[in-house]
Amino acid sequence: MTSPQGARPRGGALRLTVFLTESDRWEHRPLSTEIVHRAHTAGLAGATVFRGIEGYGASSVVHTARLLSLSEDLPVTVVIVDAEERVRAFLPLLGAVTGERLVTLEPVEVLPPGPAPEGGA
Template sequence: MGGEALRLTVLVGENDRCRHRPLYSEIVHRARAAGLAGASVFRGIEGFGASSLVHTARLLSLSEDLPVAVVIVDAEERVRAFLPQLDGLVREGLVLLDRCEVVRYAGRGGPSADGAAGSRGEAGEAGA
């Protein structure tokens, strides 16, 4: 995978659930089952959403529902085909799409977008 791509970012709360499993985990597993190129989950340290309630990881005001971002990058048609799976999952949160350019995508020992061998110095194996 290289060149033009679409980035899907799903912003939800850390405590959001789907069938007794964290929602972010359900999204990642569905993305994998759909054959998408990769998914990564990032935990925020502070944020607020539509409710305007600030969630923070600061020591004096610990929150157990920090913001979480699930980021998925793949070809536009593959990402758009995955969107209907989010319809029943994301009840509260934000779903974003933006165009991006993949400069390098490589797994351990695999080829990158420019054809060079992959390296262990990449930021995670997910590619997102």
């Protein structure tokens, strides 16, 4: 299953998720922005940034929107879904900016647009 540059993948695909915080930077701009721009330049089907309201990671420090003192460093995830070969080809570009941050890969099934297929979601 290959998809032309920027086209939506069909069937089996790979979801790449990068776990960050709002304070993570790459050359004075948010790291999430850098990842989205690199994914776009690489021609991946799409990338989305999600801002969390609470979370913790390897540092064991809880970041939450409920406490004003910690609300400036909330969790952020960048999610990219595309054909496996395209996502794997992107990993070296991603690794150059993510360092020791958590990155996961998961197989996913991309449904065609329109009503859900018979017998399931």
